[in-house]
Amino acid sequence: xxRIEARFDDLRSRGKKAFxxxxxxxxxxxxxxxxxxxxxxxxxxxxxxxxxxxxxxxxDGPSIQRASERALAAGASLxxxxxxxxxxxxxxxxxxxVMCYYNPIYRYGVESFCEAAAQAGVDGVIVPDLPLEESxxxxxxxxxxxxxxxxxxxxxxxxxxxxRIAQRSxxxxxxxxxLGVTGARDAVSADLAxxxxxxxxxxxxxxxxxxxxxxxxQARAVAQIADxxxxxxxxxxxxxxxxxKPNLVEAAQAFAVELTQxxxxx
Amino acid sequence: xxxxxxxGRFGEFGGRFVPETLMPAVLELENAYxxxxxxxxxxxxxxxxxxxxxxxxxxxxxxxxxxxxxGGAKIYFKREDLNHTGAHKINNAVGQTLLALRMGxxxxxxxxxxxxxxxxxxxxxxxxxxxxxxxxxxxxxxxxALNVFRMKLLGAQVVPxxxxxxxxxxxxxxxxxxxxxxxxTTYYLLGSACGTHPYPTIVRDMQAVIGRxxxxxxxxxxxxLPDCLVACVGGGSNSIGLFAPxxxxxxxxxxxxxxxxxxxxxxxxxxxxxxSVGVFHGARCHLLQEADGQITPAHSISAGLDYxxxxxEHSYYLATGRARYAAVTDxxxxxxFQLLCRTEGIIPALETAHAVAYLxxxxxxxxxxxxxxxxxxxxxxKDTGVVSGALGxxx
Numbered sequence: 001x002x003r004i005e006a007r008f009d010d011l012r013s014r015g016k017k018a019f020x021x022x023x024x025x026x027x028x029x030x031x032x033x034x035x036x037x038x039x040x041x042x043x044x045x046x047x048x049x050x051x052x053x054x055x056x057x058x059x060d061g062p063s064i065q066r067a068s069e070r071a072l073a074a075g076a077s078l079x080x081x082x083x084x085x086x087x088x089x090x091x092x093x094x095x096x097x098v099m100c101y102y103n104p105i106y107r108y109g110v111e112s113f114c115e116a117a118a119q120a121g122v123d124g125v126i127v128p129d130l131p132l133e134e135s136x137x138x139x140x141x142x143x144x145x146x147x148x149x150x151x152x153x154x155x156x157x158x159x160x161x162x163x164r165i166a167q168r169s170x171x172x173x174x175x176x177x178x179l180g181v182t183g184a185r186d187a188v189s190a191d192l193a194x195x196x197x198x199x200x201x202x203x204x205x206x207x208x209x210x211x212x213x214x215x216x217x218q219a220r221a222v223a224q225i226a227d228x229x230x231x232x233x234x235x236x237x238x239x240x241x242x243x244x245k246p247n248l249v250e251a252a253q254a255f256a257v258e259l260t261q262x263x264x265x266x
Numbered sequence: 267x268x269x270x271x272x273x274g275r276f277g278e279f280g281g282r283f284v285p286e287t288l289m290p291a292v293l294e295l296e297n298a299y300x301x302x303x304x305x306x307x308x309x310x311x312x313x314x315x316x317x318x319x320x321x322x323x324x325x326x327x328x329x330x331x332x333x334x335x336x337g338g339a340k341i342y343f344k345r346e347d348l349n350h351t352g353a354h355k356i357n358n359a360v361g362q363t364l365l366a367l368r369m370g371x372x373x374x375x376x377x378x379x380x381x382x383x384x385x386x387x388x389x390x391x392x393x394x395x396x397x398x399x400x401x402x403x404x405x406x407x408x409x410x411a412l413n414v415f416r417m418k419l420l421g422a423q424v425v426p427x428x429x430x431x432x433x434x435x436x437x438x439x440x441x442x443x444x445x446x447x448x449x450x451t452t453y454y455l456l457g458s459a460c461g462t463h464p465y466p467t468i469v470r471d472m473q474a475v476i477g478r479x480x481x482x483x484x485x486x487x488x489x490x491l492p493d494c495l496v497a498c499v500g501g502g503s504n505s506i507g508l509f510a511p512x513x514x515x516x517x518x519x520x521x522x523x524x525x526x527x528x529x530x531x532x533x534x535x536x537x538x539x540x541x542s543v544g545v546f547h548g549a550r551c552h553l554l555q556e557a558d559g560q561i562t563p564a565h566s567i568s569a570g571l572d573y574x575x576x577x578x579e580h581s582y583y584l585a586t587g588r589a590r591y592a593a594v595t596d597x598x599x600x601x602x603f604q605l606l607c608r609t610e611g612i613i614p615a616l617e618t619a620h621a622v623a624y625l626x627x628x629x630x631x632x633x634x635x636x637x638x639x640x641x642x643x644x645x646x647x648k649d650t651g652v653v654s655g656a657l658g659x660x661x
Contacts (some may be wrong), residue, residue: 055560056435056546058442059285065429099474103545107559131289131637134275134281154287156449161290176287180447
């Protein structure tokens, strides 16, 4: 069984929710990402999303755009993200999910990428600009290697589309909470509750909510109606605020501990 | 004309690589577009505005002095510079604004490089009373100040984009982000025949009036089809607009001229000549990229060609050999610019100047008796600042 599926089975049996932070590989350096990832793992998170920086991140807001620019300047790439995962995997309790726009994967070669990702111990892959209609090749290649290809639903997805997306998604379904790009918001979207209701009717698979969740209070609220909470930009903002400071890793870990506790308190 | 398959592919090129949030909007646009294609009332309305507002048909003009100077093939120019707003971009802007209205969208967003598409969109939105927001890179805002002012006069909001290199690709990124956020109320009026399906088809169809008119006009003037078509290629809308209606005329050769920038060993904007296949802005196409799949910023003296990707139909034309593609440098483009000013009394856009710059070579190659149609895609008033700077003249 895929490690992500096993993790959600376990959480469900204990009535617990998942917390999954996102960091950009190479933000601010590859060495820092290694330390931060281990610190997040130590904080007891369930899944770590390792974002591969891309030059043109059209689904991302300013926080992750800046993180991507820092990471690219630090020399990060898909290959380096895979090597990092391989290095981290033996000491990680949490699942490792690679989030990458499609072109670096296409350029790497879809088959070669899945082969390399499986060898590195990658548990899942999220591709923000790969909708159902274009996913055939990556779906087959990931499936045969036991990697969970995780699809996103959006508030604009019809119930019928959401059902088809969920059917194809493995590990969990990534429910985008709002219309817009990634980034912390002042409040959780008021449309989230009805959206979750629609998605629950469409699938039994775990539903993890991302985009716009920025603090412990919001994470707790989301955890009440979702199976998992994804936080990216807010953590990236913490990292950004501590670049060049000696407590960068500690600050990232403290934030992860706070949010993990909030999610686990539900 | 060649038609994309049901997945928006021209062979292996094209497709819809967009975030899920946009997929329903892309599918809605496909449906709406299918409806207006089959709706004679819409087509009649579009033709009415092309005639009465844009000023079509544009002339197919025999460039006698240029032909004599080059001493080879007979050169005709399709005068898209004579359209309202001074470039071919208005054809598509009017058509898509009418489509936006038909879809009940009250807000239009667009990206622009040189500002020609931004001006065209602002113009159409003013004409039809639609809110208009144009994303434009900061570097382009600087080198195209006149067009920025025109857009503002026309009531558009111009949003500077500072991310990335501050050029056309970054403006498209920002427009996509706006679209993701406001997808229920907003129509994204993409200006080139590139990006996610159905835009390459919509823009091509709306620009194909160029090739249809040219085909009829050359038959009228020469009694035969041309030997060769020439147009500059950035995203590829003016070129595909000219080429597509000749697709099945296998005796007609086609040359797309890309921006060679400082030379194709250095910084340039010539993905068909010197790029590789990837997925960018929603489509599989040729693009400029690093070995690890990061997009390489393009470079061209012409803001409208300063784009690292290209429309998927061009990628298909290249792969199948239907068209060939060449690149001319910034320096050659400046020579082409002056050549047309001097011989024909026409100041072309710097984009168009790339196509002109390829003519001395082509006219000799084809020789006397051959007939060439060049798309004179836009006029160059907007570029006089950049050109004077490049020639060391302070205004």
